Amino acid sequence: MSDSQDAFVLHISHRDDALPKALESNDVVIGWSRAGELHDSDLDWNEFREIVHQEYHSDQDNYRRAGASAGNLWRFIREMEEGDLVVVPDGSEFYVAEVTGDAGYEPERIEEDTAHRRSVKWLNDGESILRGIARSALQSRMKARQTCVEATDLIDEIQDALEAAQSDEQPSFDSDLRQKLVQDTLEEMRTGRQDSFGFEKLVKSVLQSLGGENVTIVPRSKDQGADITALFTVADTFSFTVAAQAKHYRETPEVPPKDVEQLRDGMDAEGATLGWLVTSGTFSEETEELKNEIEDETGYEIQLVDGEQLAALIVDGGLRAASLTEDE
The missing domain is CATH 3.10.590 (ph1033 like fold)
Known part of the structure; x- marks a missing residue:
């Protein structure tokens, strides 16, 4: 054990x-x-x-x-x-x-x-x-x-x-309200006034709310597969870089396998061994299979964060409001 x-x-x-x-x-x-x-x-x-x-x-x-x-x-x-x-x-x-x-x-x-x-x-x-x-x-x-x-x-x-x-208690008003907030947040991400640039800023804010430092949106001219990078420090001693790719889809709810390959290239370029592929949609079975294959071949750890998971992170973790409005 x-x-x-x-x-x-x-x-x-x-x-x-x-x-x-x-x-x-x-x-x-x-x-x-x-x-x-x-x-x-x-x-x-x-x-x-x-x-x-x-x-x-x-x-x-x-x-x-x-x-x-x-x-x-x-x-x-x-x-x-x-x-x-x-x-x-x-x-x-x-x-x-x-x-x-x-x-x-x-x-x-x-x-x-x-x-x-x-x-x-x-x-x-x-x-x-x-x-x-x-x-x-x-x-x-x-x-x-x-x-x-x-x-x-x-x-x-x-x-x-x-x-x-x-417990003998039924789900509380708080839990019911939270569930509604998650679903409303998910719907707003998918159908609201959101574009790819705004979605990148949203993912940046989530990484900051999770404790990320030096969270940076990579300029499109320098984008080699990672849209955002963040530094995380464990116990004030060990630091690691997370490379994230943000995919905001309206008409294509499932992220295709090629996006995992792009993230892998971005991780290579940024020297990151932990990657986030974040979407407002969902992941196809082929994408999940390719993610496993890349992890097996490279030793990288790649987390697939779908729209519902992202919405839950937003509701549970909150956002740093300033990061949503700051100029890039």
């Missing part, structure tokens, strides 16, 4: 009543069951991905789909640890579990595609929680198309949802 607690969002297939069975057996499960060799701890990432490629994507002439599938499995098998939290969406509800054991493999479950398993303790007495209780950032993460995604940055939101579910 690690010193720090991590969290994940895991989508469990409804095939053969996989979720009800998982709840009954105190397990979480993931698919790709034919790839049983993945539990060999000596495998490096390339070997791990190759097994998934050969089992499920051998008809592909590249590793994009294999990389996305392997990324889900890697997080489930290699990154989850005892004590971590797992959020399992189920329609308009979700469940939360605490991991209690190592990843295991049960070949007899290959046919039902639940051979990869981990034992868990279902929290909230195993009862589901209404999605409406969760904060928007957690609700947005639960919409991710990937099977298993990181959610460590949302541990506080997960704990808040558990506490709210265990």
Whole structure:
């Protein structure tokens, strides 16, 4: 068990009543069951991905789909640890579990595609929680198309949802108002008086509200893929640069994969290993797959921030008003 607690969002297939069975057996499960060799701890990432490629994507002439599938499995098998939290969406509800054991493999479950398993303790007495209780950032993460995604940055939101579910109180006026503010903010970003320049200034303000220093909009003439750069300092000792790309779309709500490639180029140019691709819209499955592939190839960390997540950051974190009106 690690010193720090991590969290994940895991989508469990409804095939053969996989979720009800998982709840009954105190397990979480993931698919790709034919790839049983993945539990060999000596495998490096390339070997791990190759097994998934050969089992499920051998008809592909590249590793994009294999990389996305392997990324889900890697997080489930290699990154989850005892004590971590797992959020399992189920329609308009979700469940939360605490991991209690190592990843295991049960070949007899290959046919039902639940051979990869981990034992868990279902929290909230195993009862589901209404999605409406969760904060928007957690609700947005639960919409991710990937099977298993990181959610460590949302541990506080997960704990808040558990506490709210265990109390006798219904969602308060404050929480209802907050949800409405998030949706109104999202709608205004998408349909209001906003252009690409204004959207860049909005993202700049969000980075400042999160503690960014020297937050700068890169002049269009010098733009090599990063629209905004920001410096973050941890414990007054360690500093790192974030390169952000802001994409404001009206008629194209899904960000195309080429924008991830542009961000990667911008990160190269700015010497940043952490990137933000921020949009008023959403991300296509192909964009998410390419993001995973670039992370695997470069070691970069790229965060995809969709419109709902951005709206929640604005409502929860607030903005520095002066930065919205200052001249660039």
